[in-house]
Amino acid sequence: MQYNELGRTGIKVSRICLGTMTWGEQNTQVQAHEQLDYALSQGVNFIDTAEMYPVPPNQETYTTTEQYIGAWIQARGRRDDIVLASKIAGPTGNNNLDGYIRGGNNNFSRAQIIEACHASLKRLHTDYLDLYQLHWPERQTNFFGKLGMNEISANEHYTPFDEILDAMGELVRQGKIRTYGLSNETPWGTLRHLNAHEARPGSPRIASVQNPYNLLNRSYEVGMAEISLRENVPLLAYSPLAFGVLSGKYRHGQKPEGARLTLFERFQRYSKPKAAEAVERYAAIAEAAGLSLATLSLAFVNQRTFVAANIIGATTMAQLRENIASADVVLGQDILAAIDAVHAEISNPCP
16 A cells, blocks of 8 residues: 655555545444454555535434444544544535534634534544544535636625634644645635645644545646645545446446435436546446456546545445555556546546
8 A cells, every 4th residue: 555645744644545425324333344444454544534424414314424433443442543534514505404513503613613623523532633624615616516606795704714724723732633624625725725824834734635536527637736736735536436437337327226326316416418428438448458447547546646545435345345456556658648538538527
């Protein structure tokens, strides 16, 4: 397993990160613990979760994933063997969700950051988080596949960047977190966090950005990749298999029983018309290389120089084994050129 530094923190994270958002919805606690045990046996040391998990979110399962991980930490006593990341949820604009997340106070004010972090620590049965992330921007902007931004509401309100930085700094000083990061962020937001740090000597500096990145959505390469490379704020790539679309299991209209897109119709981000054409062409490249489509897709993400970790997720042990094994696969320049040729013709069909 390859290990990369998380920004400028000195924290070493495995190239493969174990994502957990299905735990409590599609996976039981027993299955979650089995995944954790296997992942660690293969050299994975990086675990990513969030207070909102599992997904799709609802009041009945809210925080269940953190509780599963906390139970594993209690049972195994291996807290110091992992790099543990979680996230604070921001406002969703959905009254049903916003009503139960921290009593409807899901914003990034100093008080809410402190409260949310302490609650996550309690559920996770740990004294500290290695990485604490803002799950999505509090302000009006593009994330979760939203396209187009023509104006900003005059009534827009969001927590000042300095206040967020002060809260994160307090948590660092208290030993509650080692560093903080962003998720579903834009170039403007990322630079504002960096600027706030530079203006306040001794304050924490963002370590990473967790955004979607896969063969169907390489939009991170426009704007954000340069920031990652120049500022040493690497990407933690999520959805590397595009909700399973790049596993090949949905090809030719298939709807496997128990699969995410079969169970939850709301996940349509990677089911757009041009996606199917792109998937078939990537599948042909994989076949010619003697690889599965999933392995090709994951290996591509693993080899990006601006990526510190590839956040994989699995609902079965067979999937987990294949996903982790992708860390040992190196795509040659001919395969990468073939991938780029498809991308040139079908660019980001699912941004």
